[in-house]
Amino acid sequence: MKEDKLGFDAYEVFAQTDSMRPHEHQFSLLAPNPEMALTLAKENFLRRSNITSIWVVRRDHIVKSQPADRAQFARLDKSYRMKQSYSGLADTWRKYKTMPLPPIKDSASANVASEDCADDD
Amino acid sequence: MADDDQRLAEFQARIDRGEKVEAEDWMPDDYRRQLIRLIAMHGISEIMGTLPEKEWVPKAPTLYRKLAIMAKVQDEEGHGQLLIRVAEDLLEPLGQNREDLFEDLFAGRLKFHNVFHMPAPTWADAGIIGWLVDGAAIVTQSMLLSGSYAPYGRALTRIVEEEGFHIHHGESICVSLAEGTPAQRAMLQDALERWWPALMTFFGPREGTHLSTHQQQNLRWRIRTKTNEELRQRFLTKFVGRIRSLGLIIPDPILRFDETTRQWHYREPDWDEFRRIIHNHGPMSQERLYLRQLTYDEGRWVREVLSKNARRSA
């Protein structure tokens, strides 16, 4: 290494394009301090975007998962918690819209049944 | 003083331009207070709301339903996490955090939503909660989504996305019961009757001809964008037809939609009862608060392990 070789800190840059969106990682740059990193970030990575906010974080302040941790991220099928798995309901509702189920007779509230059905829309 | 008025006017102008407010932005004390009140109550309600449903997690009838309701209740806990984090960022300048919210809950200073004071004695209650209570929640949350406070909006975006699954999960349970045996259908009808009054009070009392100063202020600051009554009307429009199409009888003999006024007419709920309930005098209020406090207190030693300022000994 040359004696006069210079060193810089790496900063990771995040930006938000709309207040309702999360900050997204853009890229990294070299800077001597956070203020300079923030100033340089906008024109380096966001020349064509309208943005609402920028974050810079010194890289060594970020704790990262290691490549070996990837195995931990494995996730099996969780279809039971996905909206898409219940897509058959749309057909069910279409069916009942045209052909409702008969009113429930044996309930405790049978006494209000006829009255209620009379003004059903 | 003039400076304060100036700042307030500028803040209002930002809101009027449709700009969003962030946690670190300057905001009027009262705006912060109103947000904390709303978001802390929302967050703590999600946390309390796990209790009626968790009763049915292991009891859910099939393996598939067990998995789905586990996921659903986990999501509610996760919503509590998101909202409480948003509240904590607002509380930070006041030197407070979630510990204070739990203290407020136990002391009766922080209320939780009326529906979570109610009993859920059958599996059909789990279905009605998923379908209609979450259905009501999504009506409110979709409105709050366009509010002026961005961190709340971002949390709600995640929440509303997951609520989509919750409603489907609830609908699916209710449809199965409605299409099932007479006993299953009766169980569902029974649960609907139990939950209807709580659903009708879910959105709060109808506003009088004049809104209170608080309500006007919250509308002006776009903390909320619709009135209680507008939300209730929206809920009825969304759900009454479907409820009836399942053959269920809504326990309100005068409920009907007036085509000329484009408004639902309904039997006025018992608002005194509503107030008793949210002041922790509902059927399950004390039991659920006890359960929450018991586990909270006994878990303290574990939270100390996680705390940055816990006492340590070698």
Next chain:
Amino acid sequence: MTIEGPNHVKPEYRIPLTEVLWQLADDDLVIAFRASEWLGLAPHIEADVAFASIAQDEMGHATMYFELLEALGEGSRDDLAHLRPSAERRNAVLLEIPNGSGSYLHEPHFDWAFTVCRHYLYDVFEALRLEALTQSSYLPLRQVAQKAIREEVYHLAHQELWLRQLAEHSKLTRARLVDGLSQAMSWAGDLTWAAPWQAAFEEFSLVPGYRALQQRWRDAIDRKFREWGLPLLKAEMPLNGRDGRHTRHLDDVLSTLSEVYRLDPTAKW
């Protein structure tokens, strides 16, 4: 040797195969129940959400094993999960022991230290067992194991971190941890115990190296316990769940799990 699926199963193979599957399904069902009791009640909100995923994963694994049994014509998965009496259950007794006193509905005085210790002891064993099962002669089981083992990595990492954190934090928390560990070890014997009749598990290559799992489990936990300064306790076996001998706690678990299903097992839920 590879048995492709249910249609290729001969009678002498079927008996040990179903035994293995009962053990797997029952273990995961019961531990999933215990873990799910914490849902909404865990000491820290973020920890509650994370542990709830582990409970779900275990329930998901149980479901896959019950499906394999269903495919073998043993009955519908939900009948198998809900209706079999405790004497037919093959889960390790360790997994049915309550999280503390009370129940999840009433006076839950739950012990987080015991919970993570018990789950850790189970996860170490489950990871070893699944690794063996990825070489199983029964192809459908091999395929399920290859899937399930992927989620085990996180479970193990989660439990190890909690144990380490509790062990290292303070004298008080270490004492609590040791107490939880002693309770868990006082029931842990049947988890890894290989019965003479389970020789068939190896003979048919259903669970290759089954009898060696006990020692491998012991070595794995001892290595970690030394690292964390925890005592190396003996795994006691007051009852053997693999033989269908259980505490009355399992009856409580089963009646809760099947409360709704039993109202009408023929209904669509």
